[in-house]
Amino acid sequence: MVNSMALSSSRMAGYSDASTPGHRASDAPGEAHRHTAHVDGSGVHLPVDPLGRAAYNADEEAMMRLWAAWPLLTTTSILLAQTPTGAIVGRVLDPSGGVVPAATVIVRHPDTSQMRTTQAGEDGAFAVPLLPPGTYEVIVEKAGFRRLVNPAVTVQAGDVHRLELRLEIGEVIQTVEVRSEPPPTNTDHGTKGDTITIDEKDNMPLPGRSFGDLAYLVAGVGPNSDGGYGSGYIVNGARGDNTNFVVDGVSTYNRRSGKIILTPPLDAMREFRVETSGYSAEYGRLAGGVLTVVLKSGTNRL
Structure with a gap:
């Protein structure tokens, strides 16, 4: 009630609708007056345009700032999405x-x-x-x-x-x-899973020509039931929609279907990694495993 009376009195005090034929604004030409109106009992003032409307509010200002910062936010997210190293x-x-x-x-x-x-x-x-x-x-x-x-x-x-x-x-x-050395032993983290290299991939028969078939070779990974919701993988008993997919550092997980969005060609794959538990917090959000694909990069030889 206070807001309506304050804004109505602002219109009557010095403004008329200049857009209606026969009417003209009471302000002198060339003057850009800005009046204020009380919006609540706390004495907060907001600018009022010639029609008596509040020129902006806090929500509109926050939205404008968000849209202004949107290019920076999207660019930063692209920069953070880098190839796993x-x-x-x-x-x-x-x-x-x-x-x-x-x-x-x-x-x-x-x-x-x-x-x-x-x-x-x-x-x-x-x-x-x-x-x-x-x-x-x-x-x-x-x-x-x-x-x-x-x-x-x-x-x-x-x-x-x-x-x-x-x-x-x-x-x-x-x-x-150094001609030979013992195979490396991981002592830096407790991640469980396995990595399939390009040589293993090239020498392994894959009838479906899909890198996803390699995941079934890792302990703890099994196929989803026919018609089951989500992806085709059940990792350590988690649901089929709880498996994350990462391609060159970018998550390609479809939140609606629980499946992978982007499936790169098998020949473009350099390394395929399946993490079933104990993986880094950067891959959070899902209770199942993480399937990571690293694509080939250019070299000095054709």
């Missing part, structure tokens, strides 16, 4: 097992010739994060020691590959090449 960490040691500080560690991708260089700390430890899945060459150099080359260090999406690199006494111009 792994890391190479480890220590540089001398022949007696003592740490070698300040050694130069070079990680090189043979297919693209991209290199990452870091330096070991005072405790001999080093870390090279955010590496796309693939096989890398690790080179260690330090004055007074022979150059160490490990030509085949495999990095998988979401994994941390730990190395213990032992240098030998000698000149830097001499090189020690």
